[in-house]
Amino acid sequence: MRLSEIDVVSPASLKDALSVLRDRSDRIKPIAGSTDAIIQLKEGLVQAKELLDLSRLRELRYIRREGSTVQVGALSTYSDIIESTVLGSSCRMLVDACRTIGTPQIQSRATIGGNLANASPAGDSIPPLYVLDAIIKVQSRERTRQIPIKKFFIDYRKIDLMPDELITEISFEAVEKPCDATFLKLGLREAHFISLANVAVWVRWEPEGASLSDLRVAMGAVAPVVIRVRKCEDFLRNRTLTEDAIWQAGQIASRESSPISDVRASIEYRRAVIPSLLYKALHTLIDSRRTWEKP
């Protein structure tokens, strides 16, 4: 299918978009920033006779905070997220993750909802949302569903989204003391690279010392979907973060992964770098924690 043979529907509102989708979900494909979708269409990986362009729906492009809950409209671009003062103070980890995605030109267009819908195991916004226990809001003309992120991703590139539904909002609790969070990715170059492995860590520190009352660790590009490494989390919970404990936790996380070999890295390499990624991420948090105690 050549691009010139495809029709594009440009709805004026979310309501209109959902109506179009209800009536012809069998033959219309929603697109947002389309930085992946147009490539997939050009290369014939995806077929469509009609596209439903969501990129002009301003009503789904917002980042706001209500109480301790942060709400991000699904059509917020990575640039919106990077420049957001709300996220700068409520969830630095997500800002840092989005800064590593693509290039400035991609960040101007690509949306966080698109990253979720595209459902790549290497999607860099996804591990941060896993450790935030984010809620994905999806809507059709008839109903609204609020889906915990771990249930939203079902299998490799398979998400809990009906053909007549759109992702409309992502929400999560702000990260504030005594909690902290960080994201780290590894690739083959310094810029414009796809993760060969990435990690997001959320922690709640004990009032004193270097131990954690709670933590969540998610890893991307090391399994068919982004995973929470629960055994690693259990091992570190309520434990003082000694060097030894951190390396042991990394080995446990590595055993929980099920990576593939691809053009970017081998199974063995991915398994081997997981402890190092976790080590660096935890040390970023430990260093950050030290600055809290300064007068």
Place this chain on the structure above:
Amino acid sequence: MKAGDGRLKEQAIVEKKFSFRLNGGEVFVSAPPAHTLLEVLRERLHVTGPKEDCGKGECGACTVLMNGKPVLSCLVLISQANGAEIVTSEGFMKDNLPDYVQKAFVDNGAVQCGHCIPGFIVSTEALLNRNPSPTVGEIKTALAGNLCRCTGYASIIRAVQQAAQKD
């Protein structure tokens, strides 16, 4: 353009009418709704600053400003650009002469084969609009989405530094 099935006939669907601001003026154009902005700029409007090299968002040669932000015109559909404000490398010229960024590229020998330069100019203008005194690190980050096949990055970075001083 790309190796295809050799069909010349284009089952073009009905063209639609679009209008947007281009380099300060209003333009009206008919095009298939899923034509890329790049195709419309080059083939319908004959604005040839933006180039198609990779066609898949890797190289940055097609970079234009859309509503003030650098975007890849090979990954924007004309339908998505309807009503937008588009600026190509041509749009920064003043009285048909190079502006301070373009002049800095010339002065520093930053232009080798020249193919990538319109994209670099647009990314540089976007950077300097938002950050008039960038560090080398900030320049590299802002230009990370533009590839120079002559690998003339050192002189390009010098050009951006010089442009920033003149700003």
